[in-house]
Amino acid sequence: MIQKTFRILSILIPLLCLGVINPMHSQTLDSLAIVSDPKEYEIGNIKVTGATYSDENAIIAISGFSVGKKVYLPGSETGKAIRALSKLRLFTSVDIYLEKIIGDVAFIEIRVVERPSVSGFDFNGAKKIDIDKLTELVETFIRRGSIVTDNTKALSIEEVKNYYKDKGFLDVVTTVSEVSDTIRTNSVKLIYDIDPGKKVKIKDITFNGAANAKPKKLRKQMSSTKEKRKFLASSKFLREEYQEDKRAVINYYNTLGYRDAILERDSMWRDENGMLNIHLFVDEGNRYYFREITWKGNSVYSDQQLTQVLGIEKGDPYDSELIESRLRFSQDNRDISSLYLDNGYLFFQINPIETAIENDSIDIEMQIYEGAQATIDKVIIEGNDRTHEHVIRRELRTLPGQKFSRSDIIRSQRQILNLGYFNQETLDIQTPVNQQAGTVDIKYVVEEKPSDQLELSAGWGGIGNGVIGTLGVTFNNFSVRNIFNKKAWNPLPQGDGQRVSLRAQTNGRFYQSYNASFSEPWLGGKKPTSFTLSGYYTKLDNSFSSALAEQSLAISNVSVGIGTRLKWPDDNFIFSAAANIQSYNLNNYRSALFVIDDGSILTDGQYNNFSLTLNLTRSTINEPTFPQSGSRFSLNAQLTPPYSSLNDKNYNNLEPQDKFEWLEYHKWKFDAEWYSNVFDKFVIKAQIKVGLIGFYNRDIGTTPFDRFQLGGDGLSNRQTGFQGFEIISLRGYDVEDIEASESGGAAAYDKFTVELRYPFSTNPQSTIFAMLFVQGGNAWTSLRDFNPFDIRRSAGVGVRIFLPMFGTLGFDYGFGFDKPDLQLTNAKWTDYARFSVVLGFEPE
Secondary structure, three states: OHHHHHHHHHHHHHHHHHOOOOOOOOOOHHHOOOOOOOEEEEEEEEEEEOOOOOOHHHHHHHHOOOOOOEEEEOOHHHHHHHHHHHHOOOEEEEEEEEEEEEOOEEEEEEEEEEOOEEEEEEEEOOOHHHHHHHHHHHOOOOOOOOEOOHHHHHHHHHHHHHHHHHOOOOOOEEEEEEEEOOOOOOEEEEEEEEEOOOOOOEEEEEEEOOOOOOHHHHHHHOOOOOOOOOOOOOOOOOHHHHHHHHHHHHHHHHHOOOOOOEEEEEEEEEOOOOOEEEEEEEEOOOOOEEEEEEEEOOOOOOHHHHHHHHOOOOOOEOOHHHHHHHHOOOOOOOOHHHHHHOOOOOOOEEEEEEEEEEOOEEEEEEEEEOOOOOEEEEEEEEOOOOOOHHHHHOOOOOOOOOEOOHHHHHHHHHHHHHOOOEOOOOOEEEOOEEOOOOEEEEEEEOOEOOOOEEEEEEEEEOHHHEEEEEEEEEEEEEOHHHOOOHHHOOOOOEOOOEEEEEEEEEOOOOEEEEEEEEEEOOOOOOOOEEEEEEEEEEEEEOOOOOOOOOOEEEEEEEEEEEEEEOOOOOOOEEEEEEEEEEEEEEEOOOOOOOEOOOOOEOOOEEEEEEEEEEEEEEEOOOOOOOOOOEEEEEEEEEEOOOHHHOOOOOOOOOOHHHHOOEOOOEEEEEEEEEEEEEEOOEEEEEEEEEEEEEOOOOOOOOOOOOEEEEOEOOOOOHHHHHHOEEEEOEOOOOHHHOHHHHOOOEOEEEEEEEEEEEEEEEEOOEEEEEEEEEEEEEEEOOHHHOOOOOOEEEEEEEEEEEEOOOEEEEEEEEEEOOOHHHHHHOOOHHHHEEEEEEEOOOOO
């Protein structure tokens, strides 16, 4: 068509000159067949028709024509113009017409028919989750509304293939076709037919030249590129991750002192089963060692002090990664930068310079710029739209006028998060510096999260074998001083960090329990002195039933406590003390709960318990909901007055109601837990709990009240906690499986736990993590029988879901290995397992 148009144009020009054709109207060129010699014309105007999506000026420029240019018609210029426009592959046809001739001036029309534009894309064979990404990749080459060419189609196909190859589908096959769009004129949809195939598995990863590193150790560095060795084990070839894994191999060599190690090349091939084999060629190079490490520019700390913190000895294998971690921001704060930054030297800089390399030894000079100490100018808090500023500010260790300290910022961050009011993922700490003034501002940007909790549940069973309803609310950021301020109710007065809790549980007349508590963490607002007031009342009464003899139990308790943060040995310690008064009223109560050492049971009478509770706690846990580092130690003592030492009564001959009218005992509890991020997101939790109850007078013996009950999940046996027992859960075991817990409670217990936790979500709106656990524990009626190595073992899996409104929800499946009744009867392994639920709180 293009050659024909050019030939007809060569015939048309002479006819125009002879007047055969009307010069005022463009003519169809197919009817002309007269040949004439070329003549020079000046182009008077160029018109482009048919270009809807293409730029007309660009078409004219590419044609080579321009207004005022002189060309020979017919001549070679028209052929060149048609060929140039055709090479663009944007048009299905290109024609050049003479619109008219006036004297020696020619008016030219360029007519084009554009290829169809793209109206959309379809991806056959792709998953829904991939379509948005595939569309984004294709649109980098072919935009909607643009004209598609064979070249852009080929590029888009290659991009689609690369997307799947990066995901391990090395055998992906992709084709593209055009389908006319029935709605839009001259438009097509591109249909990509994708067959991803199967992900390619890796059979072997081998190394050539690895003389000083074990291949198994090198393969371990390749965290994303794994051999298919085990059933269900992950093995896939991802190109981008493979490149990172190769760098990880070299980094490992660098830590061994092989600073010149390189991967020369790699070789890959597929076996007859399609499995991928990878062979890496390593050039280890020479191994280097540290020789002399000197310091320059230091005046605050001596060479000896800096060398001790650095912890690198002469003769150690050269490791640039180790140097960097010991100079700047190591996880354990054992680095030179932390030493200076904790002393206010914010402008401190250090650069290690290799001063000599001799054979296999390297000398390093540490060049230090100490600068001046920086002082904190302003401390700014932003984002607290509910919590009052003084609640945050009183937790900070960074104060205006103090020297800058990195450890103080880290501690302030931990204190803010431990309040439980703010999103740990979005907490931002900014430190804009004014170097000329030698000052720094510290800005804490927080984001509020819901902190109040609601407990609303109903269950069947337990006490009375009926429906037990529970309603509880906890306001963790309450404001007492704004109760009478109507403007502060949104929907309740909040923002002062006080805690108010109300809870009621009942199944009607038979069982009722009510408790309330209030705590103020900063009594007076100037020092971290806490004040707590709490109380509860529980009553069990079957007097409504005529089938049973009347029996009832009523327990009331009031507690007042005060606590303070210590400065010695460090300010991670908190000491608290509380005075407790408790009363037990038994009326023909024959549930065998309160057992005396001689085996008799208390059924009637009023018994009083006045005690002083002392607690010393040290906590460095980084975050309360899902701790990833830190530890917590707690030592608790609950002491009653030694009444028997203050009078001359013969307790050996007293009736039980007189002997225990005022309870006397001493109760000790120790709790220690550690958290550590072992790898990736996995966190190890280890915990030890021990509890002991002793007596002052052997004639009185162990108190029948306030003993320990080990076993269960802490929920199904929770009601007994309001009947004079302290509940400690033991997954995989019921209370009945622990002899001392079943027969009136225990005077001693221990419990050991190790959990491997993995978080699926650390969002404060919904924190979710799963765990594998092993646990062991036991309880004893007498202190004489206490044996920490005689434990009931269990293992299992669990899930925890923390919702700010409801607290902790969880599920555990525990397998108890040492259930005595099942061992005697040769029960099936499924009988050893126990499913448990955690609702609204985390059991001890």
